[in-house]
Amino acid sequence: MPAKRPPVPLSRERIIDAALHIADSQGLRRLTMRRLGDALEVEAMAIYHHLPRGKEALMDALAEHVTAVQVEAAPTWQETAKAWCRASREALRDHPGVLALALTKPPKGATTLAIREQVEQLTDAGLPGAAEAVRTMRAFVFGSVAVEVQQSGWADPEVDTWTRRDVQADADFERGLAALIKGLQI
Amino acid sequence: MPAKRPPVPLSRERIIDAALHIADSQGLRRLTMRRLGDALEVEAMAIYHHLPRGKEALMDALAEHVTAVQVEAAPTWQETAKAWCRASREALRDHPGVLALALTKPPKGATTLAIREQVEQLTDAGLPGAAEAVRTMRAFVFGSVAVEVQQSGWADPEVDTWTRRDVQADADFERGLAALIKGLQI
DNA sequence: ACCTGAACACCGTTCAAGT
DNA sequence: ACCTGAACACCGTTCAAGT
Numbered sequence: 001m002p003a004k005r006p007p008v009p010l011s012r013e014r015i016i017d018a019a020l021h022i023a024d025s026q027g028l029r030r031l032t033m034r035r036l037g038d039a040l041e042v043e044a045m046a047i048y049h050h051l052p053r054g055k056e057a058l059m060d061a062l063a064e065h066v067t068a069v070q071v072e073a074a075p076t077w078q079e080t081a082k083a084w085c086r087a088s089r090e091a092l093r094d095h096p097g098v099l100a101l102a103l104t105k106p107p108k109g110a111t112t113l114a115i116r117e118q119v120e121q122l123t124d125a126g127l128p129g130a131a132e133a134v135r136t137m138r139a140f141v142f143g144s145v146a147v148e149v150q151q152s153g154w155a156d157p158e159v160d161t162w163t164r165r166d167v168q169a170d171a172d173f174e175r176g177l178a179a180l181i182k183g184l185q186i
Numbered sequence: 187m188p189a190k191r192p193p194v195p196l197s198r199e200r201i202i203d204a205a206l207h208i209a210d211s212q213g214l215r216r217l218t219m220r221r222l223g224d225a226l227e228v229e230a231m232a233i234y235h236h237l238p239r240g241k242e243a244l245m246d247a248l249a250e251h252v253t254a255v256q257v258e259a260a261p262t263w264q265e266t267a268k269a270w271c272r273a274s275r276e277a278l279r280d281h282p283g284v285l286a287l288a289l290t291k292p293p294k295g296a297t298t299l300a301i302r303e304q305v306e307q308l309t310d311a312g313l314p315g316a317a318e319a320v321r322t323m324r325a326f327v328f329g330s331v332a333v334e335v336q337q338s339g340w341a342d343p344e345v346d347t348w349t350r351r352d353v354q355a356d357a358d359f360e361r362g363l364a365a366l367i368k369g370l371q372i
Numbered sequence: 373a374c375c376t377g378a379a380c381a382c383c384g385t386t387c388a389a390g391t
Numbered sequence: 392a393c394c395t396g397a398a399c400a401c402c403g404t405t406c407a408a409g410t
Contacts, residue, residue, distance in 0.1 A: 010374080033403060046375050048404075055403065100286035103332045106339055135333055136362065143329025146289045147321055153292055176322065183365050196393080219384060232394050234385075241384065 010042055012050050016061050023062065023097030031097075033058075060108060063101040066091045068110035070117060077125035078181050081133070084118055085141050085177055092145040096154045103142050133184050140180050144173050196228055198236050202247050209248065209283030217283075246294060249287040252277045254296035256303060263311035264367050267319070270304055271327050271363055278331040282340045289328050319370050326366050330359050 008014075018039045022031045033055060037044035051057040069088045074080040092102055107115060115134060122130035148169040194200075204225045208217045219241060223230035237243040255274045260266045278288055293301060301320060308316035334355040 032401085034401080043376055044402095045377085045404080045406095049374060100290040103289050103328075104286040104336070106336045132358070135337075135358065139329035139333040139362075140325075141329070142289075142332045143325035143327070146328045146332070147325040150290070150292045151321075172318070172321065176325075179365075179369050218382085220382080229395055230383095231385080231396085235393060 010040060010046055010050055012061070014040065015047055015050055015058070016065055019058055019062055020065065020095055020098065024095050025097070028097055028100060059101055060105065062095075062098045063105040064108065064110050066095045066098055067102045067107070068114045070114050071121075073121045073125065077122045077127040077130075078185070080121055080125055081127075081137060081181055081184070082177060085137050085180075088138070088141045089145055089173060092141070093148070096149045096152075099145065099149055103146060127184070136180065136184070140176060144169075144176065148173075196226060196232055196236055198247070200226065201233055201236055201244070202251055205244055205248060206251065206281055206284065210281050211283070214283055214286060245287055246291065248281075248284045249291040250294065250296050252281045252284055253288045253293070254300045256300050257307075259307045259311065263308045263313040263316075264371070266307055266311055267313075267323060267367055267370070268363060271323050271366075274324070274327045275331055275359065278327070279334070282335045282338075285331065285335055289332060313370070322366065322370070326362060330355075330362065334359075 015036070019031055019036055022035060022039060033044040033047060036058075037047060040047075047058075048054055051061065053060075067088075069084065069091050071080065071084045071087050074083060092099060095102075115138075119130045119134050122133060127133060148166060151169070152166060201222070205217055205222055208221060208225060219230040219233060222244075223233060226233075233244075234240055237247065239246075253274075255270065255277050257266065257270045257273050260269060278285060281288075301324075305316045305320050308319060313319060334352060337355070338352060
């Protein structure tokens with residue numbers, strides 16, 4: 001006899017993980033409360049107990065998950081900045097299904113904190129005008145990932161082709177990153 | 187007696203205009219076929235006659251509308267490139283409601299043609315590697331607009347605050363654009 | 373505290389029917 | 392050719408009820 005309902009309790013974290021999986025594999029438009037409930041072996045209404053504002057809260061949480069990036073402070077601000085850009089890019093690339101949310105929703109909660117922390121790290125490491133620098137870095141990462149994901153054909157018809165890493169995109173990113181860092185230190 | 191039903195016929199163009207207005211003023215999630223029908227004083231089902239693939243086709247058309255940008259060839263490739271970046275930015279800024287689609291949907295139809303034309307213009311004007319240059323330019327524009335619209339607070343609660351031009355964003359954009367063009371000519 | 377069932381208003385889309 | 396009405400399957404969310 002198969003174990004009927006293992007008493008793994010629902011949690012905010014499990015909900016977000018399942019939601020990310022659906023969005024990345026089937027697209028954001030197919031992420032519905034009912035389907036999310038199915039994936040968690042629970043009725044859709046149970047989700048509201050953990051995310052009181054419902055789907056709106058879920059969307060916010062998904063955006064935050066791929067967008068609240070932290071990084072250890074490196075010896076120089078240049079290295080810290082590079083590490084942050086690379087980590088941010090990876091986080092966004094890993095979840096193309098919620099990229100539209102991440103690029104579009106205003107920073108909130110954990111994301112705002114992460115941005116603030118990054119500004120402080122760079123300031124402490126001796127970079128003047130770190131707030132503007134972080135804005136420029138975010139724009140660079142956002143644009144790079146958007147173009148890369150678009151090009152990869154992560155779209156409605158075929159989701160299969162999104163597996164191989166794009167070496168061209170990697171090279172472009174690193175080249176642009178080096179130029180950006182150089183431009184910042186004037 | 188008020189004119190009941192002026193025989194202005196439905197058309198693809200009128201549908202797209204009305205859809206952009208709804209998306210920009212109320213957000214993409216409130217753009218529904220039924221609401222769109224109401225705005226056009228028509229039953230929702232009438233839309234399917236002009237956009238056979240329904241909402242999917244509508245979304246594609248909206249993305250194309252803000253993304254298929256053309257520009258006259260200027261004397262130098264530098265000026266052409268700048269004009270193209272500025273025009274692309276304006277088109278995206280004008281319709282924050284469909285920005286998520288524009289940054290996320292793979293180029294199609296008119297957008298693909300516009301990109302191809304831009305590559306040719308730059309190549310003809312003497313820029314080697316124009317295809318990569320256009321990718322870099324698109325990434326720059328996408329990232330800039332994403333950060334700007336995020337910062338502007340164009341979001342769920344208050345849509346009012348999106349009226350004043352952000353001079354800071356303008357300056358950032360022009361500074362980045364100059365650096366980008368300079369980086370391209372190596 | 374945590375989850376379910378039933379219900380409500382709304383959604384995209386079809387299809388036959390009207391003009 | 393162009394639009395409507397009715398219908399279907401699905402959606403987000405509420406609320407009272409169960410345990």
